[in-house]
Amino acid sequence: MVWQFSSAGYMRGQEARRPEVLPQANPEALPEVTVEGLPPQVLSSYELKIKSAERKSPNSWLLNTSQGEYLLRELPDQSNQAKTIELYLQFSEQGIANLFPLEKTKSGKAYEKTEGKLYYLTHYRKGNFFKGDDISHLRLAAKNLAILHRQTGGWRKEQGKKQNLWLTVKQNRLRDLLAYLHYLKQNKVLTDFERLFIENFDFFYDQGQESLEHMVLAGQEEAFIINNLLPENITLLDDKLVFLDITKWNTGPQAMDFSLLLNSYLPLHRWDLDLIKDLITQYHQENPLDQKARHLLLAQLRFPRRYWLYSHQYFSGQLSSDELTPKLKRYILECYWRDICLDQLENWLIGEWDKNDSKE
Amino acid sequence: MIARNNVVEFRTDLPGYPWQIAAGDGETWIILRHKARLPVTQIAQLKNITMKDFNWRIFTKALSKTLFQGTVSLTVQYSEAQHHGEELPRETWVDEHLARESFIKDETVTGKNIVRKDSRVKTAFSSILLDKNMLNTGNESPSEGEGIWHLELPWQAWLYGTGKHQNPQVEKVHIAQVGLNTLLLEILIQLTANNELDLLNTQLLEYGLLPREELIFKIEGQEIEQILGVTVQRVFHQPVYDLESKKLQLRNFKEVDIIFISAEKGGERILTASRLMEEMQVIPFWPRDWKRPVDFGLFNKWLGLVKVAADQILFQGDYLWFVRSIEEMGTEKITALEEKRKNTLVAALPPPRKKPGEKWLKKDKKEQPQSSISKKAITVRF
CATH class of the missing domain: 3.90.1200.10 (Aminoglycoside phosphotransferase (APH), C-terminal lobe)
Known part of the structure; x- marks a missing residue:
């Protein structure tokens, strides 16, 4: 699967190319699996049809969906963290090439807020592990x-x-x-x-x-x-x-x-x-x-x-x-x-x- | 009299560089210390110490003390570390990121908020402590990957007492690695004189042995491996006479220095602990004379130390009290001394400063003009 940008914004760099294909939101897509440690309303706030999910770290999950792979992250509900996600969205909309694009919620927000936590979703594609000695x-x-x-x-x-x-x-x-x-x-x-x-x-x-x-x-x-x-x-x-x-x-x-x-x-x-x-x-x-x-x-x-x-x-x-x-x-x-x-x-x-x- | 079996607490003296001296009657201990960084990346192991030379001479003699001078030279053989994988950086990025994070966040340090997790002295660096009998005197030949550090240290110290001196001795040599390429060397030299009461130009009038003094010396926060010696020096003698009881009180201060080897490796090990104590001895039935005694004091007849616990030693001292007269000096000697005093130093003083506005004031015609170059001289006698 080829990773694609979800949004096209203003671009400055050569690498920030306008995405050719946008992920198609499927209104019928509902969470079919429950993910351990994740409130169900978080998944339902996104238009995703999840095939499988894997906990990558205590506060991140890798979601395998029919639209591709996504990374869901959890942050404490603090103003600076909300600011971070908004900044991420801003960069994502600018088409910054070195960040995976951010996926908005059904209601068009950058993050989902529930139970004192903030959740945000980005596209993901598994690449090679960075090695500093290389x-x-x-x-x-x-x-x-x-x-x-x-x-x-x-x-x-x-x-x-x-x-x-x-x-x-x-x-x-x-x-x-x-x-x-x-x-x-x-x-x-x-x-x-x-x-x-x-x-x-x-x-x-x-x-x-x-x-x-x-x-x-x-x-x-x-x-x-x-x-x-x-x-x-x-x-x-x-x-x-x-x-x-x-x-x-x-x-x-x-x-x-x-x-x-x-x-x-x-x-x-x-x-x-x-x-x-x-x-x-x-x-x-x-x-x-x-x-x-x-x-x-x-x-x-x-x-x-x-x-x-x-x-x-x-x-x-x-x-x-x-x-x-x-x-x-x-x-x-x-x-x-x-x-x-x-x-x-x-x-x-x-x-x-x-x-x-x-x-x- | 000092109470028996009392515990006296001592505090270890700060190690002195390049020398530290503990001196008392008839005994002087010199600790020569030197710390140096060697031009190698890392020392792996200390191999050997070789005594190349130890010489001494008497530089001068005063009435009751002798100045000794000398040099000691030795070599230290060590092996250099070969760099293996474990010395290479590992996961540096983790600490770099942690440093970045706490660099701005963490509060600035003051002496008050410093806490150490470790509370005991410990080291993984190598060290060698040698007794005088174990010192090599031959030639060393370093093999590949080994180096030699050569040192020549001069020394000088007074030995107090009039008894016949013995040859100075190197008692201990200690070498320790105190960093990647830093070595610390300690050499202990002992000067001793025979235990004799100085009777030069004096006549012993009265003397007697005091009851043996027994004290526990406790060196705070120190684990002792070996006790080497103790020196006692007395100062500020003050007699007080009680007319009713006819007892003479001899009061003075005494400084006691303990020379010992610390059991804690990793730094200076040849150490001293000292304490200034007040001393008072009562001489009963002081006889006959209404006059203050001309000369009096205490003499260390025997001093002994025994380690009784990790940080405690039993000190035993036998002292002789004495009262003596000084021989009358003949007229010839007094004249000779007077002659000596005529060798005086004349120091020129600068002309006195004039008072403010003095030169505008009218001068009395009869007044002799003062020469501006007139001098006053003072005589300083030695």
């Missing part, structure tokens, strides 16, 4: 993320003045690290996690400071960012990549999303310089990065986020040294490669890039 998947991800960013870039509904927020947040997190260090200076060092924390503090703090230096020069307009690039949220369809879930969306500079992709999967490639250059080029071709955005990207790549995370988890008593020491150890070793890679990337992204641009 370079072709990463290239595709960089390109498709750029396409999504380009297509959603015009959306400014939530635009606020957050320019200084990201800088302040980073400063606060560096201050957290200092607080942990001072605590250890005043208290007995107990575990190997603390020993590794102290041993590598200077290195990571310097990385944080370098990040702030780029942050001062950085800037990018606030836009929609998907904030969820986990493998289970990405499915590969032919030469296209679809993001299944946007509920973690936020507004912010788009480079935040791209840096999340790079920070998540480049460690698997030992921060290979050629690969990161390639991925940035892929992204830049679809959604150009100006100098400020490039500074932001570098700031995001430089910041020792996981050093902060592990320290935070440790010093807030969430996890023990036994759980965190292997992670921190691997991160330290990873950052040896990362540091070398980013030094060279910085020269390329800030120095050489601008020279090439001026030649063009």
Whole structure:
């Protein structure tokens, strides 16, 4: 079965093609099966003839219908979640290629509200599982993320003045690290996690400071960012990549999303310089990065986020040294490669890039 | 008299870098500490410690103390970690996303909201603790994947007491891995002198043995593996005489330092715990003289330590009290001392500042003009 768009709206990207065939609503179609954990009125609110249903996760169901496969999701009834679904509908109507189209209810609503929950339905087609260690998947991800960013870039509904927020947040997190260090200076060092924390503090703090230096020069307009690039949220369809879930969306500079992709999967490639250059080029071709955005990207790549995370988890008593020491150890070793890679990337992204641009 | 079988609580001293010294009468303990990051990615295992050289000399002697100087050099052999699969990043995206989420959401930290899940010292890093008899002195030959760290550390310390000194000794060497590529080295050196009461230019008038003091020393929050020694130093002696009972009270402060090996691996293990205590001894039937005694005090005749629990030790001390006179100095000696004092330092002072508006005030004709370059001198005597 070929997946098709359910609605045709205004299109900006080449990938957002006008659907040729719309799913035909069948007025006689009624739910024939009951789905475990799902209120019956939810299914009856859609014009679907369900053949079978499968629970994919605690809050999502895969519905096999005569019209094709659909994914039904459950969200808590909160205003921000309702806003998320409305945003999904808006993007769906714009024909955003990297999201499965949203199916409206019989009454034309974006979601069904019942028993303190919100339910929304999207088309679905099973694709290949995204693998971060596969370079072709990463290239595709960089390109498709750029396409999504380009297509959603015009959306400014939530635009606020957050320019200084990201800088302040980073400063606060560096201050957290200092607080942990001072605590250890005043208290007995107990575990190997603390020993590794102290041993590598200077290195990571310097990385944080370098990040702030780029942050001062950085800037990018606030836009929609998907904030969820986990493998289970990405499915590969032919030469296209679809993001299944946007509920973690936020507004912010788009480079935040791209840096999340790079920070998540480049460690698997030992921060290979050629690969990161390639991925940035892929992204830049679809959604150009100006100098400020490039500074932001570098700031995001430089910041020792996981050093902060592990320290935070440790010093807030969430996890023990036994759980965190292997992670921190691997991160330290990873950052040896990362540091070398980013030094060279910085020269390329800030120095050489601008020279090439001026030649063009 | 200090009550017997009392428990005295001690707190472990903060480890000092690059040296820490515990000194008392006739005994000085020097702990040399050094921490360094080696130019390797990761140390897998500590292999061996080899003592290359330990030398010392007496630098100077004062009336009742001797300054020792020396160097100790040794090498530490270690093996480097070969990177296997477990060191490679795994599921980094999960933590990256979690970090992104809590980065903005979570509150900023203050010292007050820090909580640690672990409450005991523990480590998986390797360490070696060697006694002086177990130290290698030969040459090491590192094989492939091994490295050698060479160190040469200078030291100096005073040894208090007039008794004949013994040769300084390296008592313990401890090396520990305290990070991926950070090593911590601790060397314990002991200086000792024979236990003799200093009688230089003095005459012992009265003395006696006090009842044995027995105390339990408890080192808070510390598990002791081995007790190495104890030093006692007394200061601020103050005698009080009770005319009715004819008893002399000798009051002073004493600082007790305990040198021990901690059972907790993973950091500094050669540690000291110290405490300043008030001490008072009553000398009964102090005789005859209406004058304040010229010199008096206590002398450590014997000090002993026995570990009685994981964090407790039994301390036993025998002390000798003494009152002594000082020999009268001959006229020649006094003259020689006076001569010495003439070697004084003259310090020039800057000219005094004029009062505000002074130069516009009318001057008395009879008044002698003051030279602006006149100087005052003070004499500082040593």
